[in-house]
Amino acid sequence: MFSNFKERIISAIAPDLPPLPGSGERAIGAGSGHHHSSPHQRLRFGGSGGQPMPDKFPYARPPFLQLLTPDELRASADHNVRPIIVPRDINLLPWGTGYAECVNSGKSEWNEDQGAFCRQVLSDPEHKHPDLPYTYFGIFDGHAGYGAALAASHQFHHILHEKLVDCLELLLPRDADATNGGGDGTKLNPTFPHPIYFQRRVTKDELIIGALESAFFNMDSLIAQDSDRYRDAGGCTACVSLFIDGKMYVANAGDSRAVLCQRRATPERPQTNTDSGIEPDPLEASCYPVPFSADHTPETERERLLNVARLKPHLMGKHYVAMEYAKRPHVKDMGQRILCRQGTMRGWTYKTLTMEDLCMPVVNGEGKRSRLLGTLGVTRGFGDHELLAINTGIQIKPFLTPHPDVRQRDLTQVVSIPDEDNRDGDYGVLVMATDGLWDVSENEAVSRTVFQTLSKYPTEKHRYTMVAQELVARARGKINDSGHWRLADSKAAATVDDISVIVIPVCQYYKEHVEWTQNYKRDLEHRRRQAQANMAQEAVNVLNGVIAEEAHVVEEEEEGEVVVHEARTSHKQAEAPRRVDGTVDDTLVVELTPSLEQVQLKDPDSAAAESNKEKTNDKDREAGTTRHQSQQQQQQQKGRKGKGKH
Numbered sequence: 001m002f003s004n005f006k007e008r009i010i011s012a013i014a015p016d017l018p019p020l021p022g023s024g025e026r027a028i029g030a031g032s033g034h035h036h037s038s039p040h041q042r043l044r045f046g047g048s049g050g051q052p053m054p055d056k057f058p059y060a061r062p063p064f065l066q067l068l069t070p071d072e073l074r075a076s077a078d079h080n081v082r083p084i085i086v087p088r089d090i091n092l093l094p095w096g097t098g099y100a101e102c103v104n105s106g107k108s109e110w111n112e113d114q115g116a117f118c119r120q121v122l123s124d125p126e127h128k129h130p131d132l133p134y135t136y137f138g139i140f141d142g143h144a145g146y147g148a149a150l151a152a153s154h155q156f157h158h159i160l161h162e163k164l165v166d167c168l169e170l171l172l173p174r175d176a177d178a179t180n181g182g183g184d185g186t187k188l189n190p191t192f193p194h195p196i197y198f199q200r201r202v203t204k205d206e207l208i209i210g211a212l213e214s215a216f217f218n219m220d221s222l223i224a225q226d227s228d229r230y231r232d233a234g235g236c237t238a239c240v241s242l243f244i245d246g247k248m249y250v251a252n253a254g255d256s257r258a259v260l261c262q263r264r265a266t267p268e269r270p271q272t273n274t275d276s277g278i279e280p281d282p283l284e285a286s287c288y289p290v291p292f293s294a295d296h297t298p299e300t301e302r303e304r305l306l307n308v309a310r311l312k313p314h315l316m317g318k319h320y321v322a323m324e325y326a327k328r329p330h331v332k333d334m335g336q337r338i339l340c341r342q343g344t345m346r347g348w349t350y351k352t353l354t355m356e357d358l359c360m361p362v363v364n365g366e367g368k369r370s371r372l373l374g375t376l377g378v379t380r381g382f383g384d385h386e387l388l389a390i391n392t393g394i395q396i397k398p399f400l401t402p403h404p405d406v407r408q409r410d411l412t413q414v415v416s417i418p419d420e421d422n423r424d425g426d427y428g429v430l431v432m433a434t435d436g437l438w439d440v441s442e443n444e445a446v447s448r449t450v451f452q453t454l455s456k457y458p459t460e461k462h463r464y465t466m467v468a469q470e471l472v473a474r475a476r477g478k479i480n481d482s483g484h485w486r487l488a489d490s491k492a493a494a495t496v497d498d499i500s501v502i503v504i505p506v507c508q509y510y511k512e513h514v515e516w517t518q519n520y521k522r523d524l525e526h527r528r529r530q531a532q533a534n535m536a537q538e539a540v541n542v543l544n545g546v547i548a549e550e551a552h553v554v555e556e557e558e559e560g561e562v563v564v565h566e567a568r569t570s571h572k573q574a575e576a577p578r579r580v581d582g583t584v585d586d587t588l589v590v591e592l593t594p595s596l597e598q599v600q601l602k603d604p605d606s607a608a609a610e611s612n613k614e615k616t617n618d619k620d621r622e623a624g625t626t627r628h629q630s631q632q633q634q635q636q637q638k639g640r641k642g643k644g645k646h
Contacts (some may be wrong), residue, residue, distance in 0.1 A: 044384040055232040064092040095508030098464030100472040101500040112142035113500035114149040118157035129172035141434040147233025148383035163211035212251040220402035235384035251295035251404040253380035261447040263425030289443035296380040299370040310343040319392040321359040420562035423507035436499035
């Protein structure tokens with residue numbers, strides 16, 4: 001009851017604010033608008049059985065904007081005021097990145113743009129390599145509803161992370177000796193081969209680009225799978241930037257755009273126009289944009305679309321023709337020659353006009369007014385699985401693709417002189433925005449606005465947020481007395497579309513990468529020293545083991561000699577009673593060699609013979625000793641007698 005009373009008060013104060021999207025009748029009422037005329041929208045809000053299906057994600061603005069209450073969401077969608085929304089806390093975005101947005105002037109009830117960012121770390125589960133951090137930014141421009149853009153902002157970074165984890169072991173930094181093993185002396189994982197084992201060389205750049213491309217396709221497939229359980233999400237374009245390993249990758253599908261704004265450090269001073277007396281601004285002359293994406297519209301992709309129609313004519317039915325005419329044919333021109341080109345022809349030729357030529361071309365219109373099957377103005381992106389062409393009901397999705405255009409830049413190759421204080425100009429400032437900005441702003445004008453605003457606030461902490469706010473304000477323009485939005489500079493019509501802008505200071509990321517590189521080298525050196533210490537300790541342990549084993553062997557040999565000596569003594573003692581008793585038994589005789597003890601069992605006869613032999617030898621030794629002593633005594637007596645004679 002209180003909520004109903006609150007809504008009535010808000011409606012009385014601001015009757016143009018739309019109610020929040022929900023379920024049931026409220027959702028159907030919220031969806032009433034100019035989109036309902038197409039079969040696509042009837043499926044989206046009614047479903048096949050006429051019952052509304054729930055949204056997968058409730059409508060919300062990007063989390064870093066902190067618009068948490070329903071009143072704040074309604075206020076951000078005020079088409080009369082078109083407020084410019086910026087983050088309350090800039091610390092939520094890395095590197096002081098700027099963001100700003102504003103709603104359309106009545107084109108759709110809600111802001112169908114979405115922004116997202118994510119900071120993640122690729123970790124080695126075996127802890128053999130240092131962690132690899134990365135940062136991702138995404139901007140999504142929805143059409144025919146906000147569902148696809150909202151789903152991409154919530155889910156795309158999870159899909160991208162899974163794709164990067166798939167090639168984790170090839171992306172993590174390795175030691176220079178990785179060809180022979182890990183940086184810490186370990187062997188390479190045989191279950192996941194190193195690039196040196198590949199038949200074709202695969203670089204890290206190709207792996208990251210492949211991860212982005214496959215993530216785009218998987219995101220589109222996920223939206224298609226959800227169409228059975230949730231309301232049709234419509235479609236959206238996607239522009240994504242990935243900062244990883246000191247490089248910047250930008251992937252784009254659709255007519256959103258990414259431009260790297262740069263500035264020369266020492267611009268040549270332009271010549272002064274003496275006639276007018278006006279000297280050009282040196283800052284304006286030194287700024288230049290570098291496109292990092294290409295718009296995918298029916299006009300820019302005419303060749304691809306006509307080639308699809310030529311190869312698969314059943315997709316056109318009998319309502320369209322894969323032709324392009326220099327002049328739109330009419331019934332009155334039947335039978336006359338008309339200048340045209342068919343399919344992917346680059347040149348023009350004549351043909352006689354027939355009834356088939358009166359069908360609508362697959363691509364008609366020029367520039368931003370070009371349309372695919374007379375319905376859609378973009379040819380790449382997510383969703384649009386249920387989108388049908390106006391008046392014909394032909395499915396448009398077979399002509400669409402989520403395949404992105406990926407471009408990269410190696411920031412480690414950028415030369416920046418610290419004395420010139422031109423880091424923003426050397427590394428550039430990346431501006432990612434939806435077509436609401438680019439419809440009324442040229443790349444050069446955006447680049448000038450970026451550096452003009454930065455020069456006004458050289459030390460301001462919010463300087464990049466101010467750049468984003470200024471870009472949105474210039475594209476939105478001001479409302480005049482007639483209620484029309486006009487550009488402040490030229491009084492031309494301002495954009496009526498949603499505007500979302502992300503301003504990324506690339507140099508701030510590079511500072512973070514340099515710090516990470518230093519920590520990585522320090523960690524790598526620590527790993528090397530630890531590996532060397534472990535190897536040295538292992539060698540010492542092995543040497544100590546060898547020494548201990550040798551000492552044990554020597555000790556065993558000494559103990560063996562003692563045992564043998566004791567055995568011989570006991571053997572002699574055992575023989576004495578045998579001589580006295582005269583009994584003959586089986587006798588154990590111990591024979592010693594320098595390195596071997598042999599125990600032999602001898603027969604009684606041989607034992608008795610040996611004992612008699614030993615007795616004889618003992619008697620001979622005793623007799624010899626007695627004779628030797630008697631000889632010595634005789635000599636002594638002779639000597640005494642001789643002395644007495646003298």
